[in-house]
Amino acid sequence: MSVQAIFVAIIILGAFVYAAVVFARKTRSFSKKSNCGADCGCESKTKS
Amino acid sequence: MDTTSAKPGIKHHLTIALAGNPNAGKTTLFNSLTGLKQKVANYPGVTVERKQGAWQLNGSAATLIDLPGLYSLDATSMDEQIARDVITGKISGVEKPDAIIAVVDATNLERNLYLVTQLFEFGVPVVVALTMIDAFEKQKHEIDITKFSELLGVPVVAVNAKSGRGRDELSKKIHTVIARQPKIPYELNGASENGGPHGKIFARYNFISNVVQESVKHNDRHEHKVSEKIDRVLTHKIFGLVILIGVLLFVFQTIFSWASLPMDLLDQGFGAIGDFVRSEMPPGILTDLIVDGIIAGVGGVLVFLPQILLLFLFISLLEDTGYMARAAFLMDKLMSRVGLHGKAFLPLMSSFACAIPGIMATRTIENRRDRFATILIAPFMSCSARLPVYTLMIAAFFVGQTVFGFISMAAVLMLSMYALGMLVAVAVAFILKRTILKAPPPPFIMELPPYRVPNFRTVFQNMLTRAWLFVKRAGTVILTISIILWALMYFPRSGQLPVASGQATAASEVETRPVGSVSTTEVQTESEQLKHSFAGKLGHAIEPVIKPLGFDWKVGVALIASFAAREVLVSTLSIIYNVGKDENEQSQTLISAIKDAKTDDGAPAWTPLKALTLMVFFVLAMQCMSTLAIVRRETNSWRWPIFMTAYMTGLAYVAALLTYQGGTLLGFQ
Numbered sequence: 197m198s199v200q201a202i203f204v205a206i207i208i209l210g211a212f213v214y215a216a217v218v219f220a221r222k223t224r225s226f227s228k229k230s231n232c233g234a235d236c237g238c239e240s241k242t243k244s
Numbered sequence: 245m246d247t248t249s250a251k252p253g254i255k256h257h258l259t260i261a262l263a264g265n266p267n268a269g270k271t272t273l274f275n276s277l278t279g280l281k282q283k284v285a286n287y288p289g290v291t292v293e294r295k296q297g298a299w300q301l302n303g304s305a306a307t308l309i310d311l312p313g314l315y316s317l318d319a320t321s322m323d324e325q326i327a328r329d330v331i332t333g334k335i336s337g338v339e340k341p342d343a344i345i346a347v348v349d350a351t352n353l354e355r356n357l358y359l360v361t362q363l364f365e366f367g368v369p370v371v372v373a374l375t376m377i378d379a380f381e382k383q384k385h386e387i388d389i390t391k392f393s394e395l396l397g398v399p400v401v402a403v404n405a406k407s408g409r410g411r412d413e414l415s416k417k418i419h420t421v422i423a424r425q426p427k428i429p430y431e432l433n434g435a436s437e438n439g440g441p442h443g444k445i446f447a448r449y450n451f452i453s454n455v456v457q458e459s460v461k462h463n464d465r466h467e468h469k470v471s472e473k474i475d476r477v478l479t480h481k482i483f484g485l486v487i488l489i490g491v492l493l494f495v496f497q498t499i500f501s502w503a504s505l506p507m508d509l510l511d512q513g514f515g516a517i518g519d520f521v522r523s524e525m526p527p528g529i530l531t532d533l534i535v536d537g538i539i540a541g542v543g544g545v546l547v548f549l550p551q552i553l554l555l556f557l558f559i560s561l562l563e564d565t566g567y568m569a570r571a572a573f574l575m576d577k578l579m580s581r582v583g584l585h586g587k588a589f590l591p592l593m594s595s596f597a598c599a600i601p602g603i604m605a606t607r608t609i610e611n612r613r614d615r616f617a618t619i620l621i622a623p624f625m626s627c628s629a630r631l632p633v634y635t636l637m638i639a640a641f642f643v644g645q646t647v648f649g650f651i652s653m654a655a656v657l658m659l660s661m662y663a664l665g666m667l668v669a670v671a672v673a674f675i676l677k678r679t680i681l682k683a684p685p686p687p688f689i690m691e692l693p694p695y696r697v698p699n700f701r702t703v704f705q706n707m708l709t710r711a712w713l714f715v716k717r718a719g720t721v722i723l724t725i726s727i728i729l730w731a732l733m734y735f736p737r738s739g740q741l742p743v744a745s746g747q748a749t750a751a752s753e754v755e756t757r758p759v760g761s762v763s764t765t766e767v768q769t770e771s772e773q774l775k776h777s778f779a780g781k782l783g784h785a786i787e788p789v790i791k792p793l794g795f796d797w798k799v800g801v802a803l804i805a806s807f808a809a810r811e812v813l814v815s816t817l818s819i820i821y822n823v824g825k826d827e828n829e830q831s832q833t834l835i836s837a838i839k840d841a842k843t844d845d846g847a848p849a850w851t852p853l854k855a856l857t858l859m860v861f862f863v864l865a866m867q868c869m870s871t872l873a874i875v876r877r878e879t880n881s882w883r884w885p886i887f888m889t890a891y892m893t894g895l896a897y898v899a900a901l902l903t904y905q906g907g908t909l910l911g912f913q
Contacts, residue, residue: 200530207533211727218721 264347541726544818
């Protein structure tokens with residue numbers, strides 16, 4: 197396996213791990229909990 | 245009511261709560277006092293938003309809590325209950341406030357002071373911050389603040405969040421009131437014992453009336469207020485709607501024309517970065533990932549940043565000037581006819597930015613069925629994540645065309661997509677309110693704030709906040725999905741075919757060919773690789789379902805991926821169409837790639853009709869995991885998110901089918 201392939205494998209694995217973590221967080225947000233809910237990147241809302 | 249609580253000891257870190265009516269200028273004052281040092285979260289166990297920030301109070305740090313906008317503390321809604329609990333220190337993790345700043349709109353004293361009279365009863369020191377004082381003075385009214393303060397029994401400070409007037413005095417008064425015991429005005433003390441069940445209410449209004457009469461001078465000059473004059477036109481049942489449509493057309497037209505140059509520059513920039521990386525790095529799988537996966541995927545979405553900036557600039561301007569409330573008033577007539585609660589408008593308007601805060605904003609709707617109906621239709625409001633998809637399709641096939649000779653087709657189509665979402669939302673609400681969510685329409689009083697010159701600092705702050713969220717999302721969610729999608733489209737690799745572009749060709753050909761360009765053989769090879777990849781197989785599996793909509797398997801892959809986040813469709817198409825590069829061309833823009841793309845049988849992959857079909861699908865489809873998550877939380881049930889996904893997907897499919905098949909039958913392409 198070339199060095200490039202190793203780097204690519206690490207990056208792809210990292211992406212899957214991150215996706216799994218985010219998915220787990222969102223799944224936890226399916227039930228009410230004490231603190232802030234899921235972060236979809238839209239947590240800030242414009243209020244006048 | 246106990247008014248003789250012990251004086252607090254010396255505290256180094258104070259907690260101050262900000263309370264006031266909606267539209268009194270509370271949030272503007274909060275932003276002015278805390279700057280960007282704010283945190284947004286939820287109160288424990290409920291879904292009411294908690295906003296707090298750091299405030300430098302005479303050299304020492306304090307926490308400022310922005311309570312929800314309230315007209316009273318009668319605890320008929322969750323917002324009011326939470327506010328009461330915060331003030332009484334019943335929320336775990338939230339310090340009981342050492343003082344309350346009651347924000348009072350000087351142009352609406354009687355209404356705003358009702359809440360203040362209720363705040364007195366909690367035994368927490370109160371300072372009144374009098375806002376809109378410039379508008380009050382422009383109306384040629386006069387207020388004797390010293391007398392006003394004396395009659396109320398609490399310090400009163402005139403503030404102007406824009407200019408910073410009164411900020412220092414506010415800080416000093418906070419310390420003054422904390423140092424002494426708060427007391428309830430005599431007129432309010434024991435009122436309920438004297439006047440029956442409504443005695444307290446009458447006592448409050450009597451008190452307010454006396455205070456205002458003694459300290460405020462309303463001039464007798466009869467002048468038509470500018471706001472009322474403007475409202476005669478802007479809220480007219482015919483002209484108002486025409487003007488609203490005109491304003492929206494102007495906004496969309498401007499977004500397209502102003503954003504076009506920066507978008508082109510960004511597009512070229514990302515293309516140049518990709519070419520540079522490919523020329524400097526040795527050919528191989530890592531280069532392919534970086535150029536064809538990351539740069540193509542993330543860059544494909546980031547090019548829309550100018551449009552996002554402009555969209556939120558206009559939304560903020562319309563909100564800050566007070567026009568958005570007029571738009572709400574015009575829409576309210578339509579909404580009430582289908583049984584929608586008047587309070588539904590604000591959540592629906594918020595959903596144009598993102599459905600998540602819009603759905604959370606439905607907490608202000610007391611009736612459960614009204615609230616659920618609003619939640620179920622909120623995703624039809626075209627959110628900012630759909631904007632890159634609309635823009636891409638419109639830019640590829642409809643730019644340069646006009647309607648009636650002067651209105652840009654791009655703006656008309658954009659407006660049509662937003663209008664389609666709203667019309668379908670209204671139709672669905674009509675059905676829901678007469679079937680599974682039947683409830684009588686409640687009465688609703690809407691407040692129209694006076695028109696005002698927008699606070700450009702607030703406007704730009706909002707615009708930059710939204711832009712940062714867009715960029716952050718591109719750098720996290722979109723980046724991750726781009727990498728995963730690239731991997732799914734890249735693997736498995738067949739050993740009999742060239743592994744990566746540039747590797748399998750003869751050395752002499754590599755030397756003479758421009759950097760980044762590929763041969764016809766390599767294009768065919770890469771297309772075959774894509775077809776047999778994991779993503780390709782998935783796309784082919786769902787192709788029979790989407791073929792009647794005019795979509796091929798590549799679009800199928802993009803539609804599946806966009807379930808995670810709508811704008812991922814753009815990233816996916818960027819990756820798909822960059823994998824199969826055209827002969828003798830360097831990296832194409834996505835728009836030209838879409839125009840040139842062919843299906844497996846050589847027909848154009850995209851036509852204006854197919855682009856329109858995709859947009860129609862996107863208006864109506866439920867394609868956001870985060871929205872589903874929030875619906876599950878807000879409804880506390882799996883039934884509603886499943887129902888929402890099913891009915892929205894079905895509706896999107898049928899609408900897209902009618903668009904494509906109907907358009908084909910009519911001879912459109």
